[in-house]
Amino acid sequence: MWPSDLGVIYGRLNNLNTAHGFSSGAKPYIFQEVIDMGGEAISKTEYTGIGAVTEFRHSDSIGKAFRGKDQLQYLVNWGTAWGFAASDRSLVFVDNHDNQRGHGAGGADVLTYKVPKQYKMASAFMLAHPFGVPRVMSSFSFDDTDQGPPTTDGTNIASPGFNSDMSCSGGWVCEHRWRQIYNMVAFRNAADGAELQNWWDNGSNQISFSRGNKAFVAFNNDNYDLNSSLQTGLPAGTYCDVISGVKNGSSCTGKSVTVGSDGRASISISSSADDGVLALHVNAKL
Structure with missing residues (x-):
């Protein structure tokens, strides 16, 4: 979509409702799906002036590091030095609904729930590091990359079950309910501003x-x-x-x-x- 057209649309948005605790004049947080691994005809820099972008290079790079293809010591300058957009313009994630299945950017280096130790480590690093605005994945299990969510009868989506440790069952992964991940959200909140x-x-x-x-x-x-x-x-x-x-x-x-x-x-x-x-x-x- 043409960035200037989006700018017009965004400019028409109302301020957020102060009755819901937003400060006067606050605007919505906008992020735009831009897949820019460095060689595309469309660049994320065309969109960062009007909102944040999905920083797929973060997903690719963090996957390489925690899969052992890059050493963790190299993360010392994590951020724009890795080719990412500015921190306040980067929506960062370990995986998303597409690339966890090999669709879209990142390929086989993207970490998913299928390699839980490395996935938890990468999620903890993302949430502990001050760079970007992190998004935590929550998904359902799959064997076939075109597979949909669990159902009760092949048509109606099944609700998740819950284990004693509050994690999900019944075909739902619910990464956001893994203790190691939700406790790191509390870590990020505790560390805010530091x-x-x-x-x-x-x-x-x-x-x-x-x-x-x-x-x-x-x-x-x-x-x-x-x-x-x-x-x-x-x-x-x-x-x-x-x-x-x-x-x-x-x-x-x-x-x-x-x-x-x-x-x-x-x-x-x-x-x-x-x-x-x-x-x-x-x-x-x-």
């Missing part, structure tokens, strides 16, 4: 960083354990790892990490762990 600091890597596929003094995350995508004393940026105290569990009253249902007065903590992530990521934030402090 800059990326205290980057560390081992020169390979173990990395960590803090979001100011509000949150800390570490990843291990190597085939050996991560056992290091790392600077978390956090105030001293004991924190619950929100990947392996949650804060429950005065204890953690998963792992806990003690941060010293110097902000450092002993961080361990086994290469054989179900989740190759550990995450702490101020709202998960005991």
Whole structure:
């Protein structure tokens, strides 16, 4: 669609309704599906002046990194240096409804629920990193890439069932209900406004960083354990790892990490762990 025509349409939109908590003069958030992997005739830069765009290069690049085709240490300059649109103009995602099935941009490098460990790690990185406006996927399982959602009779869509851990069943994947993903949404909210600091890597596929003094995350995508004393940026105290569990009253249902007065903590992530990521934030402090 011609960008100037879209600009006219967007310009006719009403301001958002202050009765629903929006500030006076607030406009809708607009994102536009533009598939621009760098070689297309249509460029995302034609559209970023009037709204955000779907940043498919983010999906492709994060897939390559957590599939092991690129080393995690290279993520130190994650953002526009990777060819992405500006942060406030990039709607970012690990996968979407098309490319999780091999349709559209990204190809075989796109991560999906079918490789859960890498998928959770990539989703955690996306949600922990300040770049872009993240979108969390929620889908249904498929074997055939043209397959539709689960049905009761071949026609009517079946409702999901729910497991004891609040995840879905009955053919529904519901990635947004995976503890490791929804807890990272809470991490992002806790870290809001804090800059990326205290980057560390081992020169390979173990990395960590803090979001100011509000949150800390570490990843291990190597085939050996991560056992290091790392600077978390956090105030001293004991924190619950929100990947392996949650804060429950005065204890953690998963792992806990003690941060010293110097902000450092002993961080361990086994290469054989179900989740190759550990995450702490101020709202998960005991």
